[in-house]
Amino acid sequence: GDSVTQMEGPVTLSEEAFLTINCTYTATGYPSLFWYVQYPGEGLQLLLKATKADDKGSNKGFEATYRKETTSFHLEKGSVQVSDSAVYFCALSSTDTGNQFYFGTGTSLTVIP
């Protein structure tokens, strides 16, 4: 079945460090891929998405490229800020008839000044 595997956390970085959170997926067909973020005390919200192979999603300085050959969708940011501290979830959706999403277990990121 479809599934998402993402890097275990927690991750602690200093401000302005480079961030990579790995995400790989297993899916039948051609899934759409997403990164969602959950800031402390807030609900999950979409960070970025890519709907087909080689697409790059980007938002708020974060980027992820849909790599079909390696079944990956790694999240990167060149210079993290304290305000990026949150839990990040990789997700996919591959059904053509609904909004069934498969999420990874989440990676907690803490950025220290």
Add this chain to the structure above:
Amino acid sequence: KAGVTQTPRYLIKTRGQQVTLSCSPISGHRSVSWYQQTPGQGLQFLFEYFSETQRNKGNFPGRFSGRQFSNSRSEMNVSTLELGDSALYLCASSPHTVNTGELFFGEGSRLTVL
């Protein structure tokens, strides 16, 4: 525009009881999904409703059920509660009918089963 509203936000039940959670989607959104979030398992898909019909169902026992009303509001019910049902239950709505869309999440209903 109001976001996804879930009630109640917190509740405590004992084993064997049943619980009903409510979700009001964003106005105009016809798709409503439910997820169970636990520290070890992450988010697990429960079911999705569109136009009052269950379109997809996750791998949960029959104790978990849901429904959607004509105004798109949705409820989920868990009967015969078990300790393992303690979790954050998230509702998400979407205006899209296919999987390229975005989910808009509520803040969740935190259920504790004693």
